[in-house]
Amino acid sequence: MFRIVKGDTVQVISGSEKGNRGKVIELTKDKNKVKVQGLNMVKRHVKPSQSNPEGGIIEKEAFLHISNVMIVDPKSDKPTRIGAGYDKDGKKVRVAQVSKEQLD
Known part of the structure; x- marks a missing residue:
């Protein structure tokens, strides 16, 4: 992925x-x-x-x-690394490391 x-x-x-x-x-x-x-x-x-x-x-x-x-990063407008996280439904999503904001 x-x-x-x-x-x-x-x-x-x-x-x-x-x-x-x-x-x-x-x-x-x-x-x-x-x-x-x-x-x-x-x-x-x-x-x-x-x-x-x-x-x-x-x-x-x-x-x-x-x-x-x-x-x-859409929130802080800075370049960021991307990590993996899960939403409420248990679906895997991309997460910005700077602001912890979901990207998907």
């Missing part, structure tokens, strides 16, 4: 994008990488096709390793 899921707000903690925040838009479980909206932008040369008749150079997000991002 990953501690970060699609839709979470994360902060980059190392690399050229350090300190920037964004929302997770894609996750690859086999390679342990995340794609964050608006961060780690790369340029790709694209051949003309039916979906993109112009072709040319496009800018899109590249993957970051999951160890280089931390989830942002």
